[in-house]
Amino acid sequence: MSNRLNVAPNDLSAFWMPFTANRQFKQQPRMLVAAKDMHYTTADGRKVLDGTAGLWCVNAGHCRPKITEAIQRQAAELDYAPAFQMGHPLAFELANRLVDVAPEGMDHVFFTNSGSESVDTALKIALAYQRVKGEGSRTRLIGRERGYHGVNFGGISVGGIVTNRKMFGTLLTGVDHMPHTHLPGKNAFTKGEPEHGGDLADELERIVTLHDASTIAAVIVEPVAGSTGVLIPPKGYLQRLRDICTKHGILLIFDEVITGFGRLGTPFAADYFSVIPDIITTAKGVSNGVIPMGAVFVKKEIHDAFMAGPEHMIEFFHGYTYSGNPIASAAAIATLDTYKEEGLLTRGAELAPYWEEALHSLKDAPNVIDIRNIGLVGAIELKPIDGQPTKRAFSAFVKAFEKGCLIRTTGDIIALSPPLIIEKGQIDELVDCIRDVLKAID
Numbered sequence: 165m166s167n168r169l170n171v172a173p174n175d176l177s178a179f180w181m182p183f184t185a186n187r188q189f190k191q192q193p194r195m196l197v198a199a200k201d202m203h204y205t206t207a208d209g210r211k212v213l214d215g216t217a218g219l220w221c222v223n224a225g226h227c228r229p230k231i232t233e234a235i236q237r238q239a240a241e242l243d244y245a246p247a248f249q250m251g252h253p254l255a256f257e258l259a260n261r262l263v264d265v266a267p268e269g270m271d272h273v274f275f276t277n278s279g280s281e282s283v284d285t286a287l288k289i290a291l292a293y294q295r296v297k298g299e300g301s302r303t304r305l306i307g308r309e310r311g312y313h314g315v316n317f318g319g320i321s322v323g324g325i326v327t328n329r330k331m332f333g334t335l336l337t338g339v340d341h342m343p344h345t346h347l348p349g350k351n352a353f354t355k356g357e358p359e360h361g362g363d364l365a366d367e368l369e370r371i372v373t374l375h376d377a378s379t380i381a382a383v384i385v386e387p388v389a390g391s392t393g394v395l396i397p398p399k400g401y402l403q404r405l406r407d408i409c410t411k412h413g414i415l416l417i418f419d420e421v422i423t424g425f426g427r428l429g430t431p432f433a434a435d436y437f438s439v440i441p442d443i444i445t446t447a448k449g450v451s452n453g454v455i456p457m458g459a460v461f462v463k464k465e466i467h468d469a470f471m472a473g474p475e476h477m478i479e480f481f482h483g484y485t486y487s488g489n490p491i492a493s494a495a496a497i498a499t500l501d502t503y504k505e506e507g508l509l510t511r512g513a514e515l516a517p518y519w520e521e522a523l524h525s526l527k528d529a530p531n532v533i534d535i536r537n538i539g540l541v542g543a544i545e546l547k548p549i550d551g552q553p554t555k556r557a558f559s560a561f562v563k564a565f566e567k568g569c570l571i572r573t574t575g576d577i578i579a580l581s582p583p584l585i586i587e588k589g590q591i592d593e594l595v596d597c598i599r600d601v602l603k604a605i606d
């Protein structure tokens with residue numbers, strides 16, 4: 165371990181931490197200083213089992229040698245190349261490699277640096293596509309209640325998590341939302357896809373009738389909603405959305421920022437559900453979370469629609485200084501190599517039955533009101549403390565960290581998404597830790 169690991173920051177005040185209870189954290193910091201495979205190391209030298217793949221991103225586990233070496237090598241060889249009107253080979257190689265693992269028909273890739281940027285990029289592609297093909301009246305975007313599509317203005321506009329929206333004014337205009345699919349009264353403790361709620365997709369027909377299809381550019385959903393607390397699509401729901409979008413010439417965008425790259429036991433959620441959207445947004449697992457990167461996949465006809473007009477003209481006025489950055493590209497290629505060598509894009513499918521049984525063994529633990537699972541994703545919903553929503557789950561999070569397990573909470577829901585290299589014994593460890601924690605807290 166390097167000396168840096170022994171250095172405790174002496175003042176925590178300058179860093180305004182994202183999505184964090186800053187004052188609580190700074191009184192009781194949870195500082196991580198190293199990581200390897202399934203574990204973090206804390207500043208006081210404890211090992212913490214990573215039950216969340218960092219933030220749903222470290223799919224291949226931590227500090228994997230191939231990825232680390234690729235970054236080191238690339239940083240010394242070509243640190244940066246302008247992303248506009250210039251290229252470097254790795255970004256092209258990566259795009260080809262990504263297309264190879266993407267669902268059928270996803271033939272082109274636009275690089276971004278995060279999930280939020282991927283979402284805003286996808287929304288812009290959708291609007292611009294409708295316009296270049298002569299349907300410029302299609303300007304509306306449809307999202308869903310409880311959806312999480314990052315934190316940029318496009319993403320929070322189509323998103324449906326109230327706390328992420330209410331402070332920020334009127335957001336994008338011309339956005340509507342479908343209802344969420346969470347039906348705890350009917351589907352509680354379902355293993356995998358719930359039976360009830362597939363017909364909620366028909367709400368899209370109602371929205372189309374209200375606004376008219378000729379005004380709607382795209383629908384965006386997370387195939388499995390993650391950040392809102394793991395909502396698994398009811399049987400038939402996504403196919404129905406696909407059918408309605410196709411019928412009305414509306415683009416369907418799957419936000420696969422967390423489901424992409426093996427989370428459900430298939431390379432993408434589109435593969436899992438056999439429903440192919442028109443655009444897929446990704447980030448996180450594309451570079452194993454090691455370096456910021458996102459990738460938006462589009463179908464050939466969408467890409468090709470832009471390739472018109474004089475050849476010296478820019479076809480799409482959008483992009484980021486770091487789109488396809490060489491070091492991020494090198495990291496992502498090494499990530500894909502690691503996924504391939506270790507079969508990680510499908511390993512979740514082998515572990516899913518064990519994961520499911522282990523999670524559902526918590527059914528009788530104190531205050532558990534629902535358990536949901538799919539692939540290597542899980543959620544344990546807790547009964548909120550009267551008048552103090554989120555407090556019970558937050559106490560569980562803090563207690564679990566003390567006990568050596570990293571879990572994530574959103575509202576009163578514990579959300580789990582371990583690295584795809586997790587072993588069965590570590591699944592047991594994680595579940596036992598949560599059981600002990602639920603017994604120990606109020």
Ligand SMILES: Cc1ncc(COP(=O)(O)O)c(C=O)c1O
Binds near residue numbers: 278447
């Ligand atoms: C479905 C989805 N979309 C977008 C994002 C935003 O990604 P980022 O935090 O990289 O901007 C997330 C992050 O969790 C996500 O889960």
